[in-house]
Amino acid sequence: MRPLTYAAPATAAEAVSAVRGDPQARFLGGGTNLVDHLKLGVSTPGRLVDISRLPLDTVEQTEAGVRIGTNVRNSDLAAYPLLRSGWPGVSRALLAGASGQIRNQATTGGNLLQRTRCVYFQDVTTPCNKREPGSGCSALEGYGRYNAVLGASEACVATHPSDLAVALTALDAVVVVLGSDGERRVPMVELHTLPGHHPEIETTLSHGELITAVELPATPLARRSTYVKTRDRASYAFALVSVAAALTLDDDGAVADIALAWGGVAHKPWRAARAEAVLRGRRPDESAIAAAVEEELREAAFGPDTEYKRPLLRGATTEALSRLLGGLDGKPGGTSEQEGAR
Numbered sequence: 474m475r476p477l478t479y480a481a482p483a484t485a486a487e488a489v490s491a492v493r494g495d496p497q498a499r500f501l502g503g504g505t506n507l508v509d510h511l512k513l514g515v516s517t518p519g520r521l522v523d524i525s526r527l528p529l530d531t532v533e534q535t536e537a538g539v540r541i542g543t544n545v546r547n548s549d550l551a552a553y554p555l556l557r558s559g560w561p562g563v564s565r566a567l568l569a570g571a572s573g574q575i576r577n578q579a580t581t582g583g584n585l586l587q588r589t590r591c592v593y594f595q596d597v598t599t600p601c602n603k604r605e606p607g608s609g610c611s612a613l614e615g616y617g618r619y620n621a622v623l624g625a626s627e628a629c630v631a632t633h634p635s636d637l638a639v640a641l642t643a644l645d646a647v648v649v650v651l652g653s654d655g656e657r658r659v660p661m662v663e664l665h666t667l668p669g670h671h672p673e674i675e676t677t678l679s680h681g682e683l684i685t686a687v688e689l690p691a692t693p694l695a696r697r698s699t700y701v702k703t704r705d706r707a708s709y710a711f712a713l714v715s716v717a718a719a720l721t722l723d724d725d726g727a728v729a730d731i732a733l734a735w736g737g738v739a740h741k742p743w744r745a746a747r748a749e750a751v752l753r754g755r756r757p758d759e760s761a762i763a764a765a766v767e768e769e770l771r772e773a774a775f776g777p778d779t780e781y782k783r784p785l786l787r788g789a790t791t792e793a794l795s796r797l798l799g800g801l802d803g804k805p806g807g808t809s810e811q812e813g814a815r
Contacts, residue, residue, distance in 0.1 A: 481523040485651050485685055491522045493653050493681025500524050500683060502544065502583035505575050510588065514597050515604060525580070529685055532556070538691035540649075543582030543684045547637070548573065550581060559691055562698030562717050566640035569702040572709040582684035584637045585648070585664065589675050589740050591619055591631040602628045603672045610672075617778035619711070624739040625774065629672030633665060633741050634711045636702060641687065642742040643717035643734035644695050649686040652679060658688075665741030672740065694719045694730050701793040702736070703785055712737035714785045718793035720757070728752045735786065738773075745769045748790070757798065762791050 482488040492498040497519030501507060504525075510516035530544040532553050539555060550556060551567035571579065593599045593611040600609035612620055612630050620630040638661070646661040665676055678684075689695065698719035704710040715736035723729040731752050733745040748765035755761045766787045775783060 478520045503578045503580040505579045506587040538689045541687045545581045547579045548576040560695045562700045563640045565700040566636040570636040589631050589633045621739045622773045624667040626668045629668035639734045639736035639742040640717040643732045647688045650682050651685045652682040668740045701789045716789045716793040720797040
């Protein structure tokens with residue numbers, strides 16, 4: 474790890490100014506992702522600007538919903554009663570995201586900005602367009618079990634690792650960003666980017682812009698939300714595929730409104746808008762769900778290593794919607810620690 478300098482500004486505006494004026498500066502929050510990459514030599518900033526002590530660590534109920542400070546720890550947010558009752562899918566996504574120790578350290582904003590990566594990204598001995606633009610993508614011809622199947626390019630097939638980001642994408646969250654020109658709001662679906670020819674660019678944020686909060690609207694749809702994650706082991710593993718789902722029905726049992734987002738399939742959390750369109754107005758039985766998934770996957774690119782994701786997505790989406798249709802623990806839209814920890 475090369476030498477670097479450290480700063481701990483007193484305000485968010487000072488933090489923005491410190492990073493904006495230095496191309497080699499990076500924000501440091503919980504550090505669960507950045508510090509690992511510092512140790513591996515993947516990230517080599519010249520300066521760390523510590524925002525972890527800024528007073529951005531509250532959860533506030535608003536007229537429209539809830540506002541979550543960027544420094545709220547994942548473990549605290551997952552257990553927050555307001556979130557568990559109004560946005561249970563977000564709570565479950567947080568509980569599924571990592572070990573308890575990491576959730577105690579990781580922050581809301583940092584979770585969203587963790588690097589999109591594959592197994593080669595952290596191996597500095599291999600070519601990676603994300604680390605070194607133009608060097609090539611080792612995953613294209615290498616180990617590809619975790620590769621993206623939607624929105625990928627010849628430059629990168631990595632998938633976004635955040636479970637929280639998938640749930641926030643489904644529930645129409647808005648990210649509050651502070652920059653040198655003031656504050657702006659970015660819809661969650663627009664925060665992350667697809668790789669194209671520049672996979673090293675992962676978000677629509679400019680250098681020096683700081684996430685200060687996330688806002689979630691309170692809706693009947695959000696109250697009936699859940700999160701299903703499939704992974705290789707039960708603790709601390711990225712999703713092979715994941716599904717954030719929310720559902721309301723009309724009086725005839727047909728879908729009145731629905732929200733679906735997938736993880737483990739693309740360079741960003743994937744809003745399954747085509748699948749949603751197929752299911753609206755229909756009874757959400759297994760055949761309808763299967764048809765919706767296939768419609769969403771119409772332009773997907775599967776290979777020998779990733780073909781398994783097709784039935785896995787169908788099964789995980791069916792499971793998520795079935796939980797909402799049948800209720801959880803006999804309480805539709807409810808939440809439980811056991812369910813969230815799966």
